[in-house]
Structures are given as structure tokens and as C-alpha cells.
Amino acid sequence: MPDQPSHKDTPAAAHGAADGAVDGGAAGGLRIDARYNRERILRAAREAYTAHGIDVPVATIARRAGVGVATVYRRFPTRASLVTAAFSRQLSRCAGVLDEALADPDPWHGFCTLIEQVCAMHAADRGFTEAFLSEFPDSGEFGRERARADEGLARLVRAAKGTGKLREDFEVSDVALLLRANCGVVGDSVPGSTAASRRLVAYFLHSFRAEHAEPLPPPAPLDLPGPLRSRDGARAAGSGTGARAGTKARGPRAADQSR
Amino acid sequence: MPDQPSHKDTPAAAHGAADGAVDGGAAGGLRIDARYNRERILRAAREAYTAHGIDVPVATIARRAGVGVATVYRRFPTRASLVTAAFSRQLSRCAGVLDEALADPDPWHGFCTLIEQVCAMHAADRGFTEAFLSEFPDSGEFGRERARADEGLARLVRAAKGTGKLREDFEVSDVALLLRANCGVVGDSVPGSTAASRRLVAYFLHSFRAEHAEPLPPPAPLDLPGPLRSRDGARAAGSGTGARAGTKARGPRAADQSR
DNA sequence: CGGAAACCGGAAGGTCCCGTCCGTTTCCCT
């Protein structure tokens, strides 16, 4: 317990989240070899996800981390939990950017900066984009952060409108619109995705300005990318293939038209 | 060889593409039961893809079409070919919309209509969106259509700029940008995707206008969604998993860091 | 009307991947 070498009553579950670097999950009270491996797994996962997307098989990550599959699963009970843990950094960076934006004396400037930064993050990391769009991070860390983000975003938008620079009919949900759009542009690991994203953002920010604004069609009953529809919900953790596109879309029943 | 029933010279392969309705592929010279089944398969595929995306298992489509899996594979040698065939209609509709746009006396109006219509098509059909973004339709029908589309689009854009309504620094590749963005917004089968798409398009078209235009960052070296990177190419037809996300992203080698 | 080619459907072959089991190894505390 490098954290609190109390010698007697191992302070295991005491209050682990104080490890020098970022410790998104629960690394406290782990044997040092376990902690070391956990770090290696996270690093390997981050690299793989960033480069190839979140559908990289767990076995691949395990191999690149130099551990067995079982070790990965012992530390992260499910694929989804690994993904969540791998991107918790990025997520807090997003939160940090939002805080900065809120602190900006010019709300409109803060708003623009926020959009630009977050979109740039997505453009630079394919895995983050996919994780963001994916449904399973709803609950857990992603979900909790989101609640706070929604609130802060609403405040920022209100303030930006107050300066008269952000058009009045702008909706908070339009941020989600932009983010999803950006994810679409970034989507695959196309080389020029960063440039494309920048251009997209420029177009959007231009049309968000109050001056010369024209009427818009009504916004969709859409929320932020995270917690979308409530479809078949479940499958959040189990069912392996979690993020794979198909699989889930199975029709009505198995013996629906038997023949 | 249903294609060339040598036997004598059945009018089979004469000029099949004249089958009353749309006949995207080669239904000529098929026994009537085969032709009937082919139609049922296509219909089932279209329904399934539209509703659940192109990752629906072949077996599901076969069941809903009331045929066996083998029948599907006999008619469409591979998953990809089925997808291509299923969406060939939509594709020609796109081409038609483009032609209409080109014929519009007001190029700017034609341009706007084109964007709106195509985006609406994507919003209404999840499968079409996925197929459009997917890489494998490069070759074959999709690819050929695209060449023509690129050319027509370039002309339309030039004409629209000529009227002074479309901003001068607009690039043809910005259409691809918009389409990809729209696919991102539509992405999942969210109920309100149509409304979201409409709003997205409105924002974009607003910022495409020449008046009050502001400088933009340079466009990405990006083409239309279809033929993107040339990555690991191959896998076009075979390799089952065609559209599945992961799988392909396998790391360097199998025994890369064996342990 | 009769036979052969063209068709059909279910089952089997081959991949890939998630998540668990269990014998073995490593670390930590006494």
C-alpha cells in the first residue's frame, strides 16, 4: 500500500484516489504488481482505442499490455468498464475545458473555445469519438459527468445569449447536434479528419452568430449523444459484442416466421 | 449458369434490365420462382436495413423473406453485394435529384434542394446512411455512380457561385463534409433524426451563403464519403465481416509481442 | 408428359470474440 504504509490495518479501501497521476478508477489497495499491470493495460487500451476504435478485441489489448486476458477481466469486469476507464481522462479534460469556458469573461468567446476544443479532441482520437457516441457509457462515470456538463452548458449558453452574440433561437441541444455532426465527420481514422473538423466547426460557429440569423426549423427532441434512446437498454455490460453495430438489431423474434 | 442458359438461346441475357419495375442487378434469365424469390429477398433486405442498419445478419433477412440462407447467397454471392443491390434504388434516386438540381433555373435553389433532399433520404433510412459511409460500395455500382455525381456536383457548385449566392471559398468537398456530418446526426435510429437533420441542414445552408461570409480554415484533403482512404483496401467483397467495425483493426501481428 | 437442369432449405464448417475456470506463480506480512 504505497499510499498509506500503515503497517497494521491495511488502509486498503481507505481513500485510494490520491495516486500521484490520474487514477480514474480504483487502484487503491492493489498489490504493486497488480497496480503496475493495471497501468499497462490502461495504456495499451488507450493506444489501441485511439488508433483503431473501441472495437479492438480485449485479447489484443491484453497481448499488447503483456498480460493475459484474465488479468484484464479481473481488473475491468467488462469490456465497457475498460473503455470507460480508458477514456476517463479525456472526459475530465472535457469537464475542465467547460469550466474554463464558464470562467471566460466573454461567454461567447468561451463558448466558441469550448466547441473548438472538444471537437478537436474528438478529431484526434477515434476511440473517444466512438465511446462518446456509444450508448453504454450512459451509466457510471460518463453518465455522472454528463449531468454536470448539461447544467454548465446551459449556463454558458444563457450567458452567451446575454451578450447578444449567440442567436436567440439557439438551443442547448444544438451543441449535441454539432457534436454528433463532428463525430460523423471524424468517424473513420481519415488522415485529414482534424482539418475537416475545424472547417465544420467554423461553419457552425458562423451560423450560430446572432447577426443576420434567419429562422430555423424546430430542434429535435434530442439529448446529448450519450444517453439516447432507451431501446432494448440492457446488454449494457454483458453480451460481449457490446459496441458492435449489428447483433443487437435482431428482428422481432427468433421463430417469428419460422419458415 | 442462370446467366447464360446455353441450352439453345433462351432470351435470357438478352437485355434483362427491362423488368417493369426497378431491376438493379441481373434478374434476367432466371426461372420464375427464382426471380420471385430474388424480389422477396430484396424487399426483406431493404426493410431490414432501413430499420436496423446494414449489419442485420443474412439469416434474418432470409427468414423474413421466407427463403433459406443458401438462396440468398446463390443470388447475392456476398453480404456486400446484397447491400449494394438493396440500395441501388436510393442511389439512382440521388442521381435523379442531382439532375433535377442541375436543371433548376436558379442554381442556388437547386443546390439547397439537393442538399435537403439527400439529407432527408439519409435521415429516413438508417441503412442507406451506413451503406453510404461504409467503404465497400466503392467499387461496383456505387463507385460508378459517384464519378458522375462528382462531375455534376462540381458543375452545380460553380453555377451557384456564379449567381453570387454561394460563397466563393466554398469547396465541393464541403458537400462531403455536410453529408458526413448529417450521417453523424442521423446515425442511430433516433426518432427525431429527421428533425435534427433538418436543423443541421438549415444551419449549414445559412453559413454557405455568400453574404456576411467570414474566412474559413482550409478544407481537408477529403473526398466524398464513398472512396475514402486506401487503407488495407482488399476485403471488398469476401471476408464476410465486411461492415463490422472492429475485427479489421487487428494490431500488427499475431505473435508480435508473444509475451 | 418426362427428364434434366436449375432451385431450394437446413445443416455443417470455419472464424472471431467475450468472459470464466483453475492450476501455478508472485508478493506481503509475520
Place this chain on the structure above:
DNA sequence: AGGGAAACGGACGGGACCTTCCGGTTTCCG
């Protein structure tokens, strides 16, 4: 130093999917 708990890793079970095979059936020409 030594014993036990924690951790490790390879193999295994289970599930989906794509595609092919093969014996039985239907259509169509003469």
C-alpha cells in the same frame, strides 16, 4: 524465512455470423 492470500495466464465454454455443401423439389423445354 515461510505461509497464505492475491494475482497471473492459458485454455475452455458459449454465442454469433458468414459461407458452403448436399440431398430433395420445382420448373421448363421438347
